[in-house]
Amino acid sequence: MKILVTYYTKSENTGKIAEAIRSALVGLGDVEVFRIQMANDYCDCALHFNPRVILDVFLNKKPKMKTLCDFTKYDFVIIGSPIWFGKIAPPVNTLIQNAVGIENKWVIGFVSSTLNHSAYEKGLRVALETRKSKVLKVFSLKDSEITGSVIQEIGGLVSRS
Ligand SMILES: Cc1cc2nc3c(=O)[nH]c(=O)nc-3n(C[C@H](O)[C@H](O)[C@H](O)COP(=O)(O)O)c2cc1C
Numbered sequence: 001m002k003i004l005v006t007y008y009t010k011s012e013n014t015g016k017i018a019e020a021i022r023s024a025l026v027g028l029g030d031v032e033v034f035r036i037q038m039a040n041d042y043c044d045c046a047l048h049f050n051p052r053v054i055l056d057v058f059l060n061k062k063p064k065m066k067t068l069c070d071f072t073k074y075d076f077v078i079i080g081s082p083i084w085f086g087k088i089a090p091p092v093n094t095l096i097q098n099a100v101g102i103e104n105k106w107v108i109g110f111v112s113s114t115l116n117h118s119a120y121e122k123g124l125r126v127a128l129e130t131r132k133s134k135v136l137k138v139f140s141l142k143d144s145e146i147t148g149s150v151i152q153e154i155g156g157l158v159s160r161s
Pocket of ligand 1: 008009010011012013014015047048049053081082083084085086087112113114115116117142143144
């Protein structure tokens with residue numbers, strides 16, 4: 001089975017979770033990682049007050065990525081995003097909007113946030129379902145924390161798909 005783990009991260013929390021998932025899935029198949037990179041990334045300082053971040057989030061913008069992602073060759077895709085102002089990060093919107101082969105693809109999502117609010121799962125689910133992917137579950141996680149039981153659940157969902 002070919003599995004893709006793809007994510008955007010700014011302060012590495014989502015990246016750490018993606019790495020934990022990647023290493024847990026290695027036994028189930030061929031796992032590749034695609035880190036979403038913007039053509040022109042947001043500056044690292046004071047993101048909460050960055051007008052470009054605020055406009056992109058609230059206007060649902062899809063900023064350009066360095067490289068687009070093709071899901072065609074994968075049996076299963078796992079997508080992660082930080083939560084910004086209650087929503088998924090704009091580059092993740094860009095990925096979902098432009099991903100070739102996303103229709104009918106088995107997908108698990110995860111979002112990373114400080115508050116770990118279950119309502120944060122919805123935005124990623126809706127974006128994925130709008131592109132007609134088959135969303136098994138979206139996990140809401142706190143910062144870079146992922147428990148053994150979530151890892152186990154993801155492994156079970158992937159192997160049963
Ligand atoms: C601009 C911005 C907005 C954020 N908004 C929220 C929010 O609405 N709710 C929340 O719980 N955390 C919020 N956070 C915290 C991040 O979701 C959290 O730190 C996440 O783990 C960051 O992921 P990363 O390290 O992969 O970039 C926000 C962080 C930033 C930078």
